[in-house]
Amino acid sequence: MAxxxxxxxxxxxxxxxxxxKRSLVYAVRDIGNELLVRGAAGRSQLRKDEFWALKDxxxxxxxxxxxxxxxxxxxxxxxxxxxxxxLMKPDTGSITVRGRIAALIxxxxxxxxxxxxxxxxxxxxxxxxxxxxxxxxxxxxIIDFAELDRFIDMPLKSYxxxxxxxxxxxxxxxxxxxxxxxxxxxxxxxAAFRAKCYRRLNELSNNGTAFIMVSHNHHSLLTVCNxxxxxxxxxxxxxxxxxxxxxxxxxxxxxxxxxxxIPQRRNAPTSSARIRKMGFRDEPGQWIPTxxxxxxxxxxxxxxxxxxLEDVSLAVxxxxxxxxxxxxxxxxxxxxDQLQRVEKGxxxxxxxxxxxxxxxxxxxxxxxxxRPPLEIYDMVEAFQFTVSPGPSCxxxxxxxxxxxSVEPADSQQVNS
Amino acid sequence: MEKSETEQTxxxxxxxxxxxxxxxxxxxxxxxxxxxxxxxxRLLKRNLSARYRQTLLGYFWAVFPMVATTAVWLLLLRRNVxxxxxxxxxxxxxxxxxxxLWQTFxxxxxxxxxxxxxxxxMLAKINFPREALLLTALGEVLVNFAIRxxxxxxxxxxxxxxxxxxxxxxxxxxVLSIILFGTTIGVLLVPLGILYQDVMHGxxxxxxxxxxxxxxxxxxxxxxxxxxxxxxxxxxxxINTTRDWLMVGASDQVALxxxxxxLTLIVVCFGMLLYRVxxxxxxxxMQS
Numbered sequence: 001m002a003x004x005x006x007x008x009x010x011x012x013x014x015x016x017x018x019x020x021k022r023s024l025v026y027a028v029r030d031i032g033n034e035l036l037v038r039g040a041a042g043r044s045q046l047r048k049d050e051f052w053a054l055k056d057x058x059x060x061x062x063x064x065x066x067x068x069x070x071x072x073x074x075x076x077x078x079x080x081x082x083x084x085x086x087l088m089k090p091d092t093g094s095i096t097v098r099g100r101i102a103a104l105i106x107x108x109x110x111x112x113x114x115x116x117x118x119x120x121x122x123x124x125x126x127x128x129x130x131x132x133x134x135x136x137x138x139x140x141x142i143i144d145f146a147e148l149d150r151f152i153d154m155p156l157k158s159y160x161x162x163x164x165x166x167x168x169x170x171x172x173x174x175x176x177x178x179x180x181x182x183x184x185x186x187x188x189x190x191a192a193f194r195a196k197c198y199r200r201l202n203e204l205s206n207n208g209t210a211f212i213m214v215s216h217n218h219h220s221l222l223t224v225c226n227x228x229x230x231x232x233x234x235x236x237x238x239x240x241x242x243x244x245x246x247x248x249x250x251x252x253x254x255x256x257x258x259x260x261x262i263p264q265r266r267n268a269p270t271s272s273a274r275i276r277k278m279g280f281r282d283e284p285g286q287w288i289p290t291x292x293x294x295x296x297x298x299x300x301x302x303x304x305x306x307x308x309l310e311d312v313s314l315a316v317x318x319x320x321x322x323x324x325x326x327x328x329x330x331x332x333x334x335x336x337d338q339l340q341r342v343e344k345g346x347x348x349x350x351x352x353x354x355x356x357x358x359x360x361x362x363x364x365x366x367x368x369x370x371r372p373p374l375e376i377y378d379m380v381e382a383f384q385f386t387v388s389p390g391p392s393c394x395x396x397x398x399x400x401x402x403x404x405s406v407e408p409a410d411s412q413q414v415n416s
Numbered sequence: 417m418e419k420s421e422t423e424q425t426x427x428x429x430x431x432x433x434x435x436x437x438x439x440x441x442x443x444x445x446x447x448x449x450x451x452x453x454x455x456x457x458r459l460l461k462r463n464l465s466a467r468y469r470q471t472l473l474g475y476f477w478a479v480f481p482m483v484a485t486t487a488v489w490l491l492l493l494r495r496n497v498x499x500x501x502x503x504x505x506x507x508x509x510x511x512x513x514x515x516x517l518w519q520t521f522x523x524x525x526x527x528x529x530x531x532x533x534x535x536x537x538m539l540a541k542i543n544f545p546r547e548a549l550l551l552t553a554l555g556e557v558l559v560n561f562a563i564r565x566x567x568x569x570x571x572x573x574x575x576x577x578x579x580x581x582x583x584x585x586x587x588x589x590x591v592l593s594i595i596l597f598g599t600t601i602g603v604l605l606v607p608l609g610i611l612y613q614d615v616m617h618g619x620x621x622x623x624x625x626x627x628x629x630x631x632x633x634x635x636x637x638x639x640x641x642x643x644x645x646x647x648x649x650x651x652x653x654x655i656n657t658t659r660d661w662l663m664v665g666a667s668d669q670v671a672l673x674x675x676x677x678x679l680t681l682i683v684v685c686f687g688m689l690l691y692r693v694x695x696x697x698x699x700x701x702m703q704s
Contacts, residue, residue, distance in 0.1 A: 034433040095429040106541040126458035
């Protein structure tokens with residue numbers, strides 16, 4: 001008979017309270033109920049100001065599985081991880097965990113800034129449940145992995161944040177659990193170190209460790225995971241292969257698009273030019289709510305100028321949605337020697353993308369208009385938009401226009 | 417492979433109260449208490465070295481309140497600002513020992529809540545045996561006590577205190593009882609104190625008043641050791657019995673001491689259960 005699953009999540013729900021004051025009162029009452037061993041039935045009902053952060057979630061993780069949890073911020077992914085980790089109790093349903101479980105939810109737990117890196121290794125390891133003798137044995141390996149040999153006896157407060165993360169991961173990498181929960185932690189650190197982290201995860205995976213991973217970086221989920229569960233507003237909306245869940249998530253996201261126009265600005269800048277709205281136009285020039293991968297698209301920024309301005313540059317930096325995400329496109333008119341003249345009144349500054357190379361997904365754009373080098377007229381920090389699927393991109397991180405053919409071989413080429 | 421040798425443990429998380437099976441809960445807690453010793457020692461070392469590495473006077477801060485209060489009180493007595501009939505023997509030792517025991521009690525009440533509060537971010541993200549924090553708190557109390565003890569021993573030699581009486585060997589028992597009593601109150605306060613800041617603020621104020629309502633800086637008034645007032649303030653008999661054992665010999669409050677110690681032993685078990693049961697609910701409110 002096959003082994004039972006390492007993790008079984010059955011009809012799990014979790015509720016939260018909106019107001020702080022009330023949530024504290026509920027906490028006192030809940031503790032009372034627990035002590036008196038009553039009120040378990042009432043847990044499945046919402047009280048005033050409560051909402052379901054997770055509702056009826058079920059899935060299984062078997063040995064060798066790497067499960068991706070996919071969903072927008074606040075969908076309930078982290079709450080789910082915390083319940084699997086035994087930090088919080090579910091309000092309905094049950095979670096069965098077989099085997100040792102470890103969580104990379106926060107790196108460097110228990111670090112104290114005044115102590116040296118070496119001392120902190122021992123503290124962090126003890127918190128993670130690694131015994132002292134294990135650490136004594138692996139100390140050199142940890143310091144090597146973190147690439148910190150010169151700094152290891154300096155107080156932690158002199159470390160950069162990247163160095164702390166490296167040290168934290170190096171300690172956590174010594175764990176050899178049956179199930180590893182990973183929540184976004186690998187998004188920090190430089191590319192080389194991240195590659196090293198993924199190598200270590202790969203090793204663990206080959207040794208039979210199962211993963212549950214939360215990340216907004218769909219690319220890394222595609223490389224690491226072999227199955228996925230999609231969660232939206234606390235409910236499972238898709239499960240299956242990572243690709244299919246990501247596609248469903250994106251289709252889900254595009255059905256209720258954010259309006260492409262920027263909302264009323266809270267504090268409009270007082271400079272001589274302001275961004276009034278922005279969005280996308282298709283090739284014929286129509287406003288479109290969600291641009292499509294592979295289409296010729298204009299990114300349009302409407303500017304209101306109090307006077308005629310010379311040498312105006314537009315800068316667009318597009319990131320994948322989510323914390324610590326990578327920049328996927330960064331262009332400025334000034335870098336392209338395409339400074340424009342903006343007449344007094346309203347004008348539309350256009351960036352033509354020929355074609356749009358972003359794969360389907362949700363993005364955040366930072367847009368600014370300026371007169372290089374120093375004068376910034378206006379800036380929009382986070383313009384959110386989604387791109388709908390066009391021609392297939394597969395697992396690619398960008399869309400490359402392409403065609404395929406078979407041509408007669410060049411007769412002069414020598415076959416060897 | 418190494419993995420298959422390790423025992424396959426199975427844990428089930430459900431909405432049910434863990435107290436539906438109290439025996440199982442107690443045994444799990446006992447196992448965690450043993451399991452958390454190494455972590456507790458590590459955290460204690462971390463806290464001690466971190467605390468004293470960033471201060472100039474270091475361990476002096478553990479004894480300062482006790483020495484200062486004793487000095488001021490002595491001054492007030494000498495100038496006849498306050499009229500308190502002190503017992504026979506050295507008033508310095510009487511006050512210093514009383515303050516040492518009182519400070520240890522205060523420390524024991526405050527330590528659990530302080531240590532748990534300081535570890536909030538760790539608690540919210542990592543599943544480690546939570547009992548480790550209580551052991552760490554206990555460790556800090558013991559270390560602080562040891563530092564104060566050095567001062568008291570020095571004073572004892574300086575003021576040529578008598579050779580300790582035959583009851584001297586009961587003194588450690590008294591100290592343990594005081595620490596356990598304080599820690600029990602501290603553990604019981606953790607759930608409410610984590611939820612509401614008022615508890616921490618209230619405690620600081622409470623101790624100022626409480627000190628003067630307790631026979632620490634003055635001998636127990638006649639009649640107190642029999643009446644309801646002893647039951648109102650159990651720490652009085654605990655401190656005075658211990659002090660008597662050290663300085664006088666027999667104590668007339670031994671019966672109360674034993675009663676309160678026994679009660680503490682029962683209540684501390686309840687405190688541990690409460691701590692365990694409340695923790696998941698508290699965690700939901702301490703998310704980063």
